[in-house]
Amino acid sequence: MKHEKRHKLQLFYEILCAIEDGSVNPKVAKPTYIQHSSRLSYDKLMNHINQLEQKGMIYRHKQDNGAITITKKGNMFITQYRELMNLIESAGL
Amino acid sequence: MHHHTFSAVINHPTAASIPTVASLFLFCLVVSIASIFLCSVIARYFYRSYRFFGFGYLLGLPTGFTILAVSFVFEYLNLVYSLSYTKESLENLYFWIQLSLQSEGFAFIALSYMLKDRVDSIICKNGLQIDATKIFFSPRNWKYSSVTTTRIRELVISILPMIVISIPLMVAISALFVQPILNDIELKDMSIYITVFDIIALGYIFIKSLSSVVKAANIKLLYIPAAFALLWLEQYSLTITYFDGSLTAYIGSSIVRLAGLLLFVYAIRYALFRTRIGDMEIET
Numbered sequence: 313m314k315h316e317k318r319h320k321l322q323l324f325y326e327i328l329c330a331i332e333d334g335s336v337n338p339k340v341a342k343p344t345y346i347q348h349s350s351r352l353s354y355d356k357l358m359n360h361i362n363q364l365e366q367k368g369m370i371y372r373h374k375q376d377n378g379a380i381t382i383t384k385k386g387n388m389f390i391t392q393y394r395e396l397m398n399l400i401e402s403a404g405l
Numbered sequence: 406m407h408h409h410t411f412s413a414v415i416n417h418p419t420a421a422s423i424p425t426v427a428s429l430f431l432f433c434l435v436v437s438i439a440s441i442f443l444c445s446v447i448a449r450y451f452y453r454s455y456r457f458f459g460f461g462y463l464l465g466l467p468t469g470f471t472i473l474a475v476s477f478v479f480e481y482l483n484l485v486y487s488l489s490y491t492k493e494s495l496e497n498l499y500f501w502i503q504l505s506l507q508s509e510g511f512a513f514i515a516l517s518y519m520l521k522d523r524v525d526s527i528i529c530k531n532g533l534q535i536d537a538t539k540i541f542f543s544p545r546n547w548k549y550s551s552v553t554t555t556r557i558r559e560l561v562i563s564i565l566p567m568i569v570i571s572i573p574l575m576v577a578i579s580a581l582f583v584q585p586i587l588n589d590i591e592l593k594d595m596s597i598y599i600t601v602f603d604i605i606a607l608g609y610i611f612i613k614s615l616s617s618v619v620k621a622a623n624i625k626l627l628y629i630p631a632a633f634a635l636l637w638l639e640q641y642s643l644t645i646t647y648f649d650g651s652l653t654a655y656i657g658s659s660i661v662r663l664a665g666l667l668l669f670v671y672a673i674r675y676a677l678f679r680t681r682i683g684d685m686e687i688e689t
Contacts, residue, residue: 321457401621
């Protein structure tokens with residue numbers, strides 16, 4: 313199956329969406345679920361997760377096998393990405 | 406704003422036509438100010454999307470709408486000076502600047518769609534995602550094509566955006582160099598060439614935006630192509646005004662333009678609210 317190369321922002325968005333989808337109470341997602349959902353190799357995923365953590369979009373729990381939670385900034389990124397993607401799609405761009 | 410139709414009414418007022426002139430002036434003023442405001446709003450939203458995604462080809466839209474907003478400022482100035490009978494040269498100059506800027510604005514919007522096509526074709530060919538700015542005039546992209554015709558085609562595609570951008574500027578500047586003070590007839594002739602250019606540019610934008618929306622198979626995304634269709638109709642009405650000097654066609658063109666810009670803003674609001682409604686549905 314041929315996959316189109318994804319833009320970095322799209323990867324961030326897909327990782328954040330995977331965290332959102334895989335979150336159970338109390339809103340944490342396991343890295344294995346995120347890896348499966350975002351279709352990335354483990355090394356690449358960890359690289360992106362480190363970047364997202366540096367940007368303050370996610371929070372990694374030290375105790376719970378590195379389970380991940382989205383921060384308020386991460387949620388804002390998801391909303392903004394969807395809004396602006398809708399906008400450029402509606403313009404046919 | 407079609408300078409000559411308005412000037413014809415305003416420069417030869419009769420006692421009976423004075424209320425008509427006043428209401429026409431007020432109408433044109435409202436249309437100009439509303440157009441400046443609406444274009445600024447549209448430019449602001451598309452600039453946000455450019456800042457967020459960073460794709461070079463997205464910059465054409467905010468640039469185009471900003472230039473359109475500036476062109477409507479000159480339309481407003483042209484209107485104001487058309488009332489002072491002594492400064493006809495200034496009035497003509499503002500009219501000419503407005504026409505050139507308007508075409509430049511449409512050319513920049515068309516450029517966004519042209520560059521989007523090029524990015525898509527290169528992604529399909531190489532399976533890579535490349536920044537639009539990197540492929541602009543890059544000879545390295547030509548080596549992939551083995552056949553000469555493909556190379557020529559790619560060369561034309563590379564040069565075409567530059568030609569589109571430079572036409573309105575070249576025409577405006579050359580006209581001013583050849584004859585710095587243009588008379589009414591020369592202005593009228595020049596304005597029809599520029600209007601024809603606008604019609605072609607808007608036709609291209611309409612087809613491109615429509616084809617992308619049809620591919621997405623969502624009828625609710627038709628607002629922006631419809632808005633471009635209305636702007637096309639405005640230019641078409643202006644050509645009718647050029648041939649028969651019809652005031653109705655002129656007023657119609659202004660209304661159509663305003664409707665087009667309003668529809669654009671509505672489409673933007675709709676696209677943004679669609680996301681929020683979607684989010685609320687997920688939460689519930």
